[in-house]
Structures are given as C-alpha cells and as structure tokens.
Amino acid sequence: MSSSMQEAPPVHPMADGIANRTSGTVGGTALSLRGLQKRFGETQAMRGVDLDIPSGQFVAVVGRSGSGKSTMLRLIAGLEVPDAGTIAFDGVRGERGGDLRMMFQEPRLLPWARVLANVEVGIRDADKLRAGALAGEVLREVGLESKQNEWPAALSGGQRQRVALARALVSRPRLLLLDEPLGALDALTRLSMQVLLTQAWSRLGFTAILVTHDVTEAVALADRVLIIEDGRIVQDVAVREARPRTRGSPTLATIENSILEELLTEEI
Ligand SMILES: Nc1ncnc2c1ncn2[C@@H]1O[C@H](COP(=O)(O)OP(=O)(O)OP(=O)(O)O)[C@@H](O)[C@H]1O
Numbered sequence: 001m002s003s004s005m006q007e008a009p010p011v012h013p014m015a016d017g018i019a020n021r022t023s024g025t026v027g028g029t030a031l032s033l034r035g036l037q038k039r040f041g042e043t044q045a046m047r048g049v050d051l052d053i054p055s056g057q058f059v060a061v062v063g064r065s066g067s068g069k070s071t072m073l074r075l076i077a078g079l080e081v082p083d084a085g086t087i088a089f090d091g092v093r094g095e096r097g098g099d100l101r102m103m104f105q106e107p108r109l110l111p112w113a114r115v116l117a118n119v120e121v122g123i124r125d126a127d128k129l130r131a132g133a134l135a136g137e138v139l140r141e142v143g144l145e146s147k148q149n150e151w152p153a154a155l156s157g158g159q160r161q162r163v164a165l166a167r168a169l170v171s172r173p174r175l176l177l178l179d180e181p182l183g184a185l186d187a188l189t190r191l192s193m194q195v196l197l198t199q200a201w202s203r204l205g206f207t208a209i210l211v212t213h214d215v216t217e218a219v220a221l222a223d224r225v226l227i228i229e230d231g232r233i234v235q236d237v238a239v240r241e242a243r244p245r246t247r248g249s250p251t252l253a254t255i256e257n258s259i260l261e262e263l264l265t266e267e268i
Contacts, residue, residue, distance in 0.1 A: 002259060004184065024176040029091060030055040030078065030175055036085035038071055038231075039078070044156060045071040047231035048085070055090070055174075058201055058208045060218035063228035065123040069211040072228065073177050077102050089175065101173040103181040109152040109165035115163055122167035138170045139163075158189035162196065169200055174203075178210040182217070191215075196220060202243065215263070219256045220245055225264055227262055 007118045019153055031053040038046040045068045053059055074080040076087060078096055089100070101122070109118045119135035139145050142162040168176060172198040178197075182190045183193060198221060199206055212218050218225045219239050236261060241251050262265055 003050055005144040013267075025205075029053065029226035030089065031209075032088040032091070032206065033072075033076070034086045034088075036072070036075060036087065037083045038075060038080060039083055041123050045172075045231050046075065046082070046085075049231070049233055050232060050253050051226070053207060053209070056207055057212070057224060058222045060225045061209060061211045061228060062213070062218050062225060062259065066084040067228045068231040069228050070090075070179055071231075073102070073179050073209060076100075076175075083243055086250055087257040099174040100177065101168040101171065101175075102179065103161075103168050105180045105183045107152075108164055108168075109160055111152055114148070115144065115150050115152065117157070118152065118163055119148075119166045122170040125169065126138050134170055135166070138166045141169070141200065148261045151168055156189075158193065159184060160187055163194060165193075165200070169204065172204060172206075174206055176206050176208045178208060178212075180211050180213065183213065190217075197221065198243070200246065215259050216239070216247075219252045219259070220247060225255075226258060227259060235259075 016106075020132050023161065029052050031051070033049050033051040036046050038050040049072060050124055061072065071080065075082050077100065079102075086202050087172060110121065112226050113121070116132065119139060120131045123131045123134060124125065128235070136145065139148050142165055144159060144162055144166065146157065147155060147163075155163065161184075164181070185193060194217060197208075210218070210221060215225075222239055224234050225235075225237045226238060238254060239252070239255055241249065245252065
C-alpha cells in the first residue's frame with residue numbers, strides 16, 4: 001500500500017452531508033408506522049401504533065418497564081414480525097436494506113476478534129483494505145484509534161460500547177436504533193457517550209430512535225420524546241431547544257418534569 005493511500009482515509013458520501021446540526025429534521029419521512037400490532041401469547045405488546053419520523057430527527061422513547069418500547073424497536077429492525085400494520089422506510093414498505101443499524105444495552109462484540117475487526121463486521125460490501133481504512137477512520141471518530149489492535153476483553157465497558165457505536169456507524173446508516181445502549185454504563189461514562197452520540201448524529205445526519213429509562217437523557221438528546229404506555233404512544237413531546245444544549249436549563253427541566261409526571265401518573 002502506498003503512503004498516499006494511508007494518508008487519505010476514505011470519506012463516506014454522507015460524512016459531510018449535514019455539518020453540525022442544531023436541530024433534527026433534514027427533509028422527507030425516514031420512517032412511517034401504521035397500525036402496528038404485536039402480541040406475545042396473552043400479552044398485547046403493541047396496540048396499533050401510528051408514527052411518522054422525519055428524516056434526520058432524533059427521537060427518544062420512554063415508558064415504564066414492559067410498556068412496549070423494545071418491541072417497537074425490534075419490529076422496526078425486523079427482529080420481530082408484526083401481527084398487523086405496516087412499516088415504511090423513506091416511503092417504501094419493508095425495505096430496510098443496509099441503511100439500518102441497531103445498538104443494544106450490551107455491546108455484543110466478537111471476543112475472538114480485535115477491535116478493528118469488530119468494527120469491520122459492520123461493513124457489508126468493501127474489500128479488506130477499504131474496510132480496514134473505514135473502520136480505522138470511525139474508530140478515530142469515537143476516540144479509540146489507539147485501541148484498534150486490542151481484544152475486546154482488554155477494554156472498559158464504556159470503550160466496548162464505543163466500539164459498538166463505531167461498528168454501527170461505519171456503514172453510515174440512515175437509521176440508527178438504540179435500545180438503551182447507555183443503560184449499563186456508570187454515570188460519567190454515560191454522559192461522555194451522550195456527547196459522542198450527539199456529535200455523531202450532528203455530523204452524519206442519520207435518524208435516531210433511542211429507547212431509554214432516563215428522562216433527563218431523553219430530553220437532553222432528542223428533538224422529540226414519545227411516551228409509550230401499554231403498547232400505545234400516549235404522548236408525543238417536542239423538545240425545541242437548540243443545540244448545544246445546557247443540561248438542566250429551565251426549558252429542558254420543564255419538559256422533563258412534565259414527562260415524569262405523566263410516567264408517575266401511569267404508575268398509580
Ligand atoms: N419474545 C417475547 N415473548 C413473550 N413476551 C414478550 C416478548 N417480548 C416482549 N414481551 C412482552 O411484551 C411486553 C412489552 O415488552 P417490551 O420488552 O417491549 O417492553 P419495554 O417497554 O421495552 O420494557 P423494558 O423497559 O423493561 O425493557 C412485556 O409484557 C413483555 O413481557
């Protein structure tokens with residue numbers, strides 16, 4: 001490989017698409033759900049969900065345990081099949097392609113593969129050289145360039161989740177589904193991951209759906225917070241605060257309190 005090839009990491013077509021956004025929507029509808037229903041035995045987990053998400057929006061989903069948050073995400077990801085209803089991506093029903101990636105609470109890395117190879121797993125169609133260069137570039141974006149030859153076991157929990165983020169982002173997905181990905185991290189690592197996630201979203205322009213139990217996190221990150229109760233979206237709350245956001249600002253605190261009140265009301 002020539003030195004010039006080494007010095008010029010590949011730039012993905014979407015990489016410079018949306019530079020430093022302060023708000024979400026960038027045009028078009030990324031995702032449309034209509035009448036989505038899912039039953040597991042006696043449990044009706046989704047009860048006819050309708051939802052439109054504009055392209056580039058950051059959506060958080062909150063709700064008490066068992067309300068159906070993960071089921072909605074798993075239906076969108078194609079990991080579960082709906083009993084009724086439709087899912088359309090960019091206006092096309094059922095066509096997920098390679099444009100969708102998902103992150104879970106646990107990083108799900110391959111223990112027998114080094115960090116760089118774990119990120120390369122996220123690339124479908126690229127030759128080995130190009131895959132390595134892309135993976136190296138995205139590891140730099142998440143601040144783990146120096147760890148690319150490590151084994152996952154040698155990393156901290158936060159670093160592992162950053163590798164998982166790199167693996168999810170390396171293909172530059174248009175839709176990123178996040179199922180409580182920061183839930184197992186300590187408070188400080190969680191905050192720095194929130195910053196990393198916001199920066200990536202701002203720079204790359206993907207649509208994000210984040211399931212979280214942390215209402216502070218939801219209002220800090222999202223353009224919109226959906227409250228799910230018993231398989232239905234019961235509230236759709238806009239967070240119209242420009243970014244970068246100040247934690248605990250009066251506007252965010254007011255929105256957070258109203259969401260918490262709704263969730264607490266559900267508990268009673
Ligand atoms: N594969 C499954 N088999 C049986 N029941 C399921 C399955 N997946 C989900 N459920 C049930 O569907 C309901 C919704 O579950 P889901 O995991 O979507 O909730 P959640 O809001 O994500 O919960 P949590 O916040 O605890 O993760 C629950 O009653 C759950 O027990």
